[in-house]
Amino acid sequence: MYGQIRIEHNLSxxxxxxxxxxxxxxxxFTDHMFMMDFEEGKGWHDPRIIPYGPISxxxxxxxxxxxxxxxxxLKAFRTEKDEIVLFRPDQNAQRLNRSSDRLQMPQMDENFVVGAIQTLVRVDAEWVPRKKGSSLYIRPFVIATEAGLGVRASSRYSFVIIMSPVGSYYEEGLQPINILVESHYARAVQGGTGSAKTAGNYAATLKAQxxxxxxNCAQVLWLDAIEKTYIEEAGSMNVFFKINGEVVTPNLSGSILDGITRKSIIHLLKEWGIPVTERKISIDDIVLAYENGTLEEAFGTGTAAVVSPIGSLLWNGTPMVINQGNIGDLVRRLYDTITGIQYGRIExxxxxxxxC
Incomplete structure (x- = not known):
């Protein structure tokens, strides 16, 4: 389709x-990276794995x-049987295309994207760590490369994949984190690019971060941009709240990311028979549940951290400590299940x- 992947091994x-x-x-960062180019009228071409290095x-x-x-x-994991596996890479390939479509960028064959990731991981397989809790983080990205000024879509692009062996995303590891509820700045708005995984969305969060x-908070919890009332997502995570036995999470309104870990968590909760609802949730709902004692657990989900228990929410200068700052039973079960599948401890x- 795009040609055979050419491999140039790093000699240094x-x-x-x-x-x-x-x-x-x-x-x-590992010894190699994947690259492929797009040119209008020619399409995607010249897929190659080359030594990791600067891009000019x-x-x-x-x-x-x-x-x-x-x-x-996404991540590659070394299982207890010393096999290397990827977790739901097809979902990442699909989301990459959705993000590209929103930014008027060219689509790619999703099976080819997954195959390119597999090939690169095999080339740098020795970089997949064996330490418990570690993994190989994989960052595919697409950038506009046409030289020229004028506000329009580029006619040239590069698709690149780089990889990095990683430990825990948060210094705290699987420990409850503190989160600041942001009431001034806005991350995204419906109709904008909030549902796309684009660089500008993250740049917009840095001031509040x-x-x-x-x-002393590890993340920001964003409220909607219009009413500053409804919860959206945290800086690098979707969010869930367990209130009086029911798990609730903000619905995909177009201004938050359709997280792959989020999707997996919802699937597990439904299979376990735990009530889970996707709906609008106001910060007032959370404050009320906290005050009447029905806010049992809160947690964030994402590829980097997997599942992160939220120990407290700082709202209007007042901390709301959740579950006495401890890891809840549901968070622990979800974390153990997802990571158990990823590392091959659970079928x-x-x-x-x-x-791979």
Missing amino acids: CKAKPRFEEDLGFGRH HDPSAMVFHYGQAVFEG ALAKEH DSYGWTIS
Whole structure:
């Protein structure tokens, strides 16, 4: 379709980090990367795996000026049987195309995208760590590369995949985190790009994220941009609340990301017979549940952190401590199940993992 993937092996491989130590997140990068180019009238072409290194673009490349950039995030895991698997990569490929469509960027064959990821992981298989809780984070992205100024869609693009061995996303690991409820700044609005995984969405969160850090909070919980009332998502996570036995999460209104871990969590909850509802949730609903003692657990979900228990919400200067700041039973069960499937400790009866 796009041609056979050409592989140029790196003859100067770098020293690998000590995988048994804390890898952090996104600090180290593997020896190779995948690249493929798009040109209007020619389509996607020249798929290749080459040594990891700098990418050169013209200063007028349109990505620098008009922000046509989308990305994905997924992981490769080394199972207890020493096999390497990916978790639901087909979902990432589908979402990459949806994001590209929103930013008027060209689509790609989703099976080819998954195959390219598998091939790159096989080339750099020794970079998949064996330490419990570690994984190989995979970052596919597409950027506009045409040289020229003028507000329009680019006629040239690059598709790139890079990879990084990682430990826990949060320094706290699987420990309850503090979250600041943001009531001034806005992340996205319905009709905007909130449902796309595009770079600009994350740039818009950095100011509030810095304020959260000043309040000893790990993340920001965003409210809707119009009424500043309805909960949307956290900086890098979808959010869930367990209230009086029912799990509720904001519905996909067009301004939040359709998370793959979110989708997996909802599937598990339904299978376990735990009531789960996708609907509009106001911050007032959460405050009321907290005050009357029915707010039992809260947690975020995402590829990077998997499941993160929320220990407290800082709202209007007052912390609401959830479940006495402890990890809830449901959060623990969800985390153990998802990671159990990813690392091969639990049988994958859903077909969510594929081998590399």
